[in-house]
Amino acid sequence: MLLQPLPIRIFHWTLVAAVSTLVLTGLYLDNPVTVLHFRMGTVRYVHLLAAMVLIVNVFGQMYYYIYTRKFTEVIFLPRDLQNLRSFSRYYMFITNETPNYGRYNPGQKALYTVWLAAILLSIVCGIALLFPDDTVWLQKTMHGLNTIRIIKYFIGMLFVGTIPLHLYLVFTEDPAKLQAMFTGYIKKEPKCDPAQHGDTQKEI
């Protein structure tokens, strides 16, 4: 069964490359390790390049999910609240199974929603820091450039903290789904044949 179509895989791995580059160069720009002696200009150039890739990628991803109407699979919506009970029971080791939540469980949806918000916010903050002279109105709404710097720092910390969480759960929860992010396929057939039940939505 095709779990992760090609566009999703491309978006995912581009995101991996862009975000890891951004976090590493961002931390270097925040606190340059003088032993390494990288040129700040070069590091900032790499940071900007990765940021451009990220911006294109994140808007492409949003367009894809809205166009295919799959955003309900990745974004945490009020309807997911009722799933929190079984989800928290599972993560507190009270039950050993979870019901079928669809492609992602409520925790994953919450994490991806927070990531999307963080990326969009950091794009706004990044623009303010890149063009400090032309975005004074923006700085005023966000309480000054230094506050914007703190926001960006905490966004960096958010990724530093949640990427290991993501990796840990990906490696321990479901190895079959992990390989699907490489190959796209999962070795499992749907319980009912979609063609027989009139669900003719094609995988895009």
Add this chain to the structure above:
Amino acid sequence: MTRRNTVTHKKKFEGVKLMLTRREFIELCMSSTITLSLSHMLIPIMQEAHAQMKITKPPVVWIQLGTCVGDSISWDNGVSPDFYQLINDMLDLRYHWSYNSVDGDQMVKGMLDTVEKEAGNFWLVVEGSVITADEGRYNYVFLRDGEMVTGLAALKEFAPKAKHVIAVGACACWGGPAAAHPNLSGSKGVWDVITDRTVINIPGCPAHPDWMTGTFSHLVLYGMPDLDSYNRPKMFYGKTIHELCHRRQQFEDGIFAAFPGEEGCLFQVGCKGPVTHADCPVRQWNEYTNWPVKAGAPCIGCASPNFPDGMMPFYNHLPDVQTPAVKMNVTKTGATLGALAVGAVGTHLAASVFGRRIHKHYVDGTKPRESAPPENLEQVKQELDDLITQQKALLSETEKLEKANGRRRKKSFARKVGDFFKTEDRDGMK
């Protein structure tokens, strides 16, 4: 080089018979090659304009609220021409508490007369933060008929009648040091109190004499200067210190000072140049002598809207965050959150290992491949055994569901809470 520049500038201005155009004036204000003080260049132009009766000297009332008088001292520190030439040739200074020739009722009467007779014509320059706590009674500024008048009341009375309201210094612009935590006096910026009209902000702690003189000159010659969203004149606050800095190349090359006073960019010892809009690097202080970074001290961001709370600690890159309860160091907070996350993931990992959850996921997540068809009787028996095991499992599942259906009824809230914490055994049976 220096001398040649001076000469060209002088020639240029001698050649100007009429007033400078506005564009030329702004270029002059923003020029990074000037070797004379801006004030020095402006005065002949102002005198000429006065002589030709093109402008009139505006009456100015300069009131001081919650202030250390630092901006007046800074203004007074203009050396060539000195402060007295400045106020004689450019402004008609009617009241300034520090520079009054007399004191007491006479002076106050003069000021009140100016406010009444020159209403809509006089400029109100405010220095110092507006003390608002207890209706401003921490800050009395003069006596009127034997009664003390608070700064807040004076500002609210004068501001609507003034032609321009100009806030000078960090305190008057956004509260500044007077409004620093815990701000017991309730200090605020002028524009937080006078909200219904434009207040020109000239921040800095103190403001550079040129920033004040330049803005005043623009007001006299051409009216309101271009302001940004913080109401700062763009000609002085248009670029960040980082963009104009002498040590910018060292930043780009990754050469950093580990302590104040060392060679190299002061980024790592807390320079707030990247987040502060001002032209200190080209203008420099004390008659073009020096400025903090040139002297080896990081910029503390005194012209920034969040000075000083948003800029402290001065020698750290990221500022502290002031919450209602405690002051948080950003880096330490980040580290604490990181440690908490690591602890939570570690606990979960330990529980997963001991609860054999990881074991289960790897066993389930990796399916064996289908075997080839049986070749002998033993292999057929093995297949049959597997089928029977599967059948038994399905049957027990059916029984369980039937039992559950028979017992179904509405759960009480206490029951729901109890169910939440009810564990299952390893086979999933309740």
